[in-house]
Amino acid sequence: MNQFEPELAGLSQQQSWVLQVLAKHRSALLRTLEEALERARAAYVGQCLECLRARGLADCLDGVWRLTWTGTGVANWREQKVWSDLLPPGRNLPEPRAGENGLDVGPACDDYRVTLFAPGRCWCGRTRDQHSTL
Numbered sequence: 001m002n003q004f005e006p007e008l009a010g011l012s013q014q015q016s017w018v019l020q021v022l023a024k025h026r027s028a029l030l031r032t033l034e035e036a037l038e039r040a041r042a043a044y045v046g047q048c049l050e051c052l053r054a055r056g057l058a059d060c061l062d063g064v065w066r067l068t069w070t071g072t073g074v075a076n077w078r079e080q081k082v083w084s085d086l087l088p089p090g091r092n093l094p095e096p097r098a099g100e101n102g103l104d105v106g107p108a109c110d111d112y113r114v115t116l117f118a119p120g121r122c123w124c125g126r127t128r129d130q131h132s133t134l
C-alpha cells in the first residue's frame with residue numbers, strides 16, 4: 001500500500017471530490033470551487049441518467065425524466081436495504097416477488113411483506129388490511 005492510500009481511504013466521497021477539484025485548480029477561491037463542483041455534478045447527473053436509460057431503469061420524454069417500472073423497483077429495493085437496520089435482529093428483510101416493484105399494485109398477495117421505505121404497505125403495493133386474512 002502506498003503512502004496516500006490510508007489518507008484517501010479516510011475521505012468521504014464528497015471530501016475526495018473537493019480534493020480533486022482543488023487539485024485541478026491548484027489554488028482557488030471557495031466560490032470558484034463551488035461553481036466547478038456544481039458543473040461537475042451537473043455533468044455527472046446527465047451521464048448517470050443516460051446509463052440508467054441504457055439499462056432500462058429510466059426514460060426521458062420531452063426532457064422530463066422518470067423511472068421505469070423496473071427502475072422504481074430498484075430504487076425501492078435500494079431504500080429497503082438502507083432501512084434494514086430498523087428490523088428486529090434475526091428477521092429477514094422483506095423482499096419483492098415477481099411482478100412487484102413496491103409502488104404499483106402487483107399480483108394478488110396473501111403474504112404481507114412490509115416495505116420499510118413506505119411503512120404500512122406491502123411490496124405488492126397494498127396495505128395490510130387489503131390482504132386476505134388467514
Ligand SMILES: [Zn+2]
Pocket residue numbers: 109110111112113122123124125126131
Ligand atoms: Zn402483499
